[in-house]
Amino acid sequence: xxxxxxxxxxxxxxxxxxxxxxxxxxxxxxxxxxxxxxxxxxxxxxxxxxxxxxxxxxxxxxxxxxxxxxxxxxxxxxxxxxxxxxxxxxxxxxxxxxxxxxxxxxxxxxxxxxxxxxxxxxxxxxxxxxxxxxxxxxxxxxxxxxxxxxxxxxxxxxxxxxxxxxxxxxxxxxxxxxxxxxxxxxxxxxxxxxxxxxxxxxxxxxxxxxxxxxxxxxxxxxxxxxxxxxxxxxxxxxxxxxxxxxxxxxxxxxxxxxxxxxxxxxxxxxxxxxxxxxxxxxxxxxxxxxxxxxxxxxxxxxxx
Amino acid sequence: xxxxxxxxxxxxxxxxxxxxxxxxxxxxxxxxxxxxxxxxxxxxxxxxxxxxxxxxxxxxxxxxxxxxxxxxxxxxxxxxxxxxxxxxxxxxxxxxxxxxxxxxxxxxxxxxxxxxxxxxxxxxxxxxxxxxxxxxxxxxxxxxxxxxxxxxxxxxxxxxxxxxxxxxxxxxxxxxxxxxxxxxxxxxxxxxxxxxxxxxxxxxxxxxxxxxxxxxxxxxxxxxxxxxxxxxxxxxxxxxxxxxxxxxxxxxxxxxx
Numbered sequence: 001x002x003x004x005x006x007x008x009x010x011x012x013x014x015x016x017x018x019x020x021x022x023x024x025x026x027x028x029x030x031x032x033x034x035x036x037x038x039x040x041x042x043x044x045x046x047x048x049x050x051x052x053x054x055x056x057x058x059x060x061x062x063x064x065x066x067x068x069x070x071x072x073x074x075x076x077x078x079x080x081x082x083x084x085x086x087x088x089x090x091x092x093x094x095x096x097x098x099x100x101x102x103x104x105x106x107x108x109x110x111x112x113x114x115x116x117x118x119x120x121x122x123x124x125x126x127x128x129x130x131x132x133x134x135x136x137x138x139x140x141x142x143x144x145x146x147x148x149x150x151x152x153x154x155x156x157x158x159x160x161x162x163x164x165x166x167x168x169x170x171x172x173x174x175x176x177x178x179x180x181x182x183x184x185x186x187x188x189x190x191x192x193x194x195x196x197x198x199x200x201x202x203x204x205x206x207x208x209x210x211x212x213x214x215x216x217x218x219x220x221x222x223x224x225x226x227x228x229x230x231x232x233x234x235x236x237x238x239x240x241x242x243x244x245x246x247x248x249x250x251x252x253x254x255x256x257x258x259x260x261x262x263x264x265x266x267x268x269x270x271x272x273x274x275x276x277x278x279x280x281x282x283x284x285x286x287x288x289x290x291x292x293x294x295x296x297x298x299x300x301x302x303x304x
Numbered sequence: 305x306x307x308x309x310x311x312x313x314x315x316x317x318x319x320x321x322x323x324x325x326x327x328x329x330x331x332x333x334x335x336x337x338x339x340x341x342x343x344x345x346x347x348x349x350x351x352x353x354x355x356x357x358x359x360x361x362x363x364x365x366x367x368x369x370x371x372x373x374x375x376x377x378x379x380x381x382x383x384x385x386x387x388x389x390x391x392x393x394x395x396x397x398x399x400x401x402x403x404x405x406x407x408x409x410x411x412x413x414x415x416x417x418x419x420x421x422x423x424x425x426x427x428x429x430x431x432x433x434x435x436x437x438x439x440x441x442x443x444x445x446x447x448x449x450x451x452x453x454x455x456x457x458x459x460x461x462x463x464x465x466x467x468x469x470x471x472x473x474x475x476x477x478x479x480x481x482x483x484x485x486x487x488x489x490x491x492x493x494x495x496x497x498x499x500x501x502x503x504x505x506x507x508x509x510x511x512x513x514x515x516x517x518x519x520x521x522x523x524x525x526x527x528x529x530x531x532x533x534x535x536x537x538x539x540x541x542x543x544x545x546x547x548x549x550x551x552x553x554x555x556x557x558x559x560x561x
Contacts, residue, residue, distance in 0.1 A: 172420035
């Protein structure tokens with residue numbers, strides 16, 4: 001049965017790969033929102049920056065594609081840093097407003113920019129890693145599987161890496177510093193924490209992770225257009241964090257699976273999915289504000 | 305005579321038209337406990353906030369251990385060896401007691417991403433070492449509390465929060481400790497115990513303390529000198545016995561004529 005699934009069900013595999021990639025993107029947001037407390041309403045935009053960077057680099061340079069994925073993350077990280085620098089010294093919601101503005105501007109910019117394909121977007125070449133060509137069917141002896149298997153494997157690899165980075169970050173002195181910055185800036189500064197530095201570090205690292213996910217997603221779909229990176233998608237990312245439990249990587253993984261699968265399994269609600277997600281977020285905030293899987297308290301120092 | 309550890313000259317802080325602190329001159333000798341008293345709104349906490357760099361001074365100079373520190377950021381002041389507690393508890397309540405203490409020890413801990421993400425063996429050793437250090441410090445204040453390092457700070461009693469807050473300021477081994485009303489919200493006996501514990505650490509480490517306090521018994525018992533503020537100005541200075549006999553102090557503060 002498994003073999004049948006792997007061979008025939010391209011769509012299921014695509015869905016699985018998509019879930020894995022969105023989890024990676026949300027892990028990035030989790031570092032920003034969950035740890036440093038910097039809300040990013042432009043998650044999909046940084047995802048898109050990663051994708052567009054991958055498209056441009058793979059079309060016009062001979063850069064190895066694994067490096068292109070990293071470059072996608074680097075571009076997202078860099079743009080995010082430049083965006084946040086002017087509002088770093090402010091408190092309150094300025095950073096969130098700046099990300100909203102960026103989300104809205106980026107889409108318009110992409111739509112009118114002919115070099116980046118305008119509203120039609122860009123096609124990406126086949127992803128290649130060394131001798132591996134990702135769009136060829138997987139053959140193992142007599143067994144022949146969908147070419148999406150390779151994407152699932154690569155997405156899983158990226159996810160495991162990102163997950164390890166985020167969890168190690170949380171369970172470290174740096175994780176404590178980020179929590180202190182989120183919970184009480186004044187107290188944090190009084191104990192020598194450079195609040196601005198921690199915020200920018202978390203924002204950059206988070207966008208890097210989100211950008212890598214975006215680059216991988218662009219390769220997998222083989223095509224990118226501004227429509228995929230709109231503000232509504234960014235809100236979905238934020239709602240995944242709220243739903244899963246802010247700051248808990250396991251929680252957001254569960255929430256991603258729910259949010260990606262639900263509209264697919266219930267085709268009827270496809271049209272109303274934003275309405276449904278909005279209702280879900282409101283219910284969560286009302287009745288379970290810490291999310292489905294609330295973040296457990298860090299137990300650093302415990303003998304393991 | 306030795307130069308004072310802390311000296312302020314003409315320290316002034318304005319908030320719009322309000323002079324929260326006016327031309328304050330103040331000196332604290334190393335190893336002493338100084339009391340800072342005055343009615344509500346007299347500028348005591350503002351003094352702490354200016355001293356620690358949360359508000360830059362409008363005018364005046366602060367010298368700490370021979371170096372000017374006016375105009376430094378809060379981070380800069382902390383790195384010089386000045387730590388404080390807050391009038392209203394500012395612990396990170398969702399975090400464990402241990403985590404809170406680690407926030408206080410920031411300047412002695414490695415925070416590089418490489419160290420924290422990759423060198424996990426070294427990190428674990430540093431964590432274990434810090435854990436022992438935190439438990440030893442907390443044990444001076446309360447043995448039972450020292451065994452609860454991995455409980456969230458939000459789930460412990462008020463007095464224990466106060467203890468953790470004092471320890472968070474002490475763990476970085478500052479030269480100057482600023483205590484902003486440590487007795488707030490505690491009973492008389494609890495305050496007395498906490499003060500004894502603080503004094504014990506103070507004598508061990510040769511620590512210098514400035515104490516804002518409304519409970520005059522505490523001030524009388526543990527401070528060598530007192531400075532009295534009223535409307536941002538220093539109106540008296542001396543031992544508690546001296547200032548409590550001062551006519552302007554009695555009028556402004558003690559409510560006696």
